[in-house]
Amino acid sequence: MHASSTLKAAETAKHLREQGVDVIDLTVGEPDFDTPEFIKQFAIEGLEHGLTKYTPSAGMKSFQQAIAEFYANRFGASFPASQVAAACGGKQALFNAACTILNPGDQLLIPKPYWVTFPEIGTFCRAENVFIETEQTDFILTADQVRNAITAKTKLLIINSPNNPTGRVIPAEEMRKIVEACAENGVYVLTDECYLFFVYSPAEAFTSAVLPEELRKFVCVAGSFSKMYAMTGWRIGYTIANDRWTRAMVKLQSHSATHPTSFVQYACAKAMCEPEKSIDAVNSMLNEYQRRKNWFVPALNEIEGFRCGVPEGAFYAFVDVRELLGGEMKTSADLADCLLNDAHVVVTDGAGFGADGYLRFSYATSMENLHGALDRIKNLLAGRKSSTVGSHD
């Protein structure tokens, strides 16, 4: 396995900052908001109630119940609470799901660009990673692409929508067709829905938890509170899957993390039982992301050589920089290095997402940082251009 390239970029930024360099970090994969106060208070309440001991490996009953009810009210989903299992973040939810389905040699379908962890999960399970190109459909995975990729060895497809790094959202109808294509071939689907609550209208959030039972039995939803409630450090997420898959995941987890922290489960369960407060908290973050996106993405597109589609969800801008490559700047990694060394702006190279030629910019940071970063990048690129022109004279 390889270390996470996104975490590596963030560490480089931190290292430079410690040396006194004025760095603007646009690699951040976490909300720049604090966890809402009412959730912190619920966690304190949990501690005061003495929730400091083991819980069942699947999580507290109240946690499972709260998720089932929240999904029923918010999305019209209908599944028993016993099909929910708590996990230590979306990452562990994904690992639990993949490790209980994949055997060595099975094929794992991964649409490109992918979140950096997906191929590593396949490698960990000794599966064969099979990538699906989606650039020709504007980074929206289609059922046809999935059908064409399925072979007798295909066991699992991982989908992430809203997507990190592209910000694209697969429309509900296409999602259903994708799951149908998989189900017809006995292929399971793991839907990473960690950005489910961060979708910009007119795009619409879609959770596979609403699919009819005959399709849902092939699906595992991996959910997370990290982005929803800005609780990345609390480490809490969950899976929603059929009884058998859930039992296997709980068994696996009972021998690893056992369960996520007891009073954190309590805080999330209580928060989900206050859907209005929860949605208000989410919406105030969503509105702020939207405000930043509305300024940042057009501003990125004004830079000569940058091309960026409009994100429909999450908080990343994925910029095609291939026009700027050539000569001494061969790859997007070279450009990312140049931005880091000469402009002190840290961004994530697309190669880690299987998309060389692209850079990922996170706008989970202040408007001031976004303005500052773009000024620096514009100055740097303008300087490089005039020096290139000069050398031709």
Ligand SMILES: Cc1ncc(COP(=O)(O)O)c(C=O)c1O
């Ligand atoms: C696409 C995607 N899935 C899952 C996660 C995992 O989040 P966590 O483990 O914090 O819940 C992240 C975090 O950045 C992500 O971007």
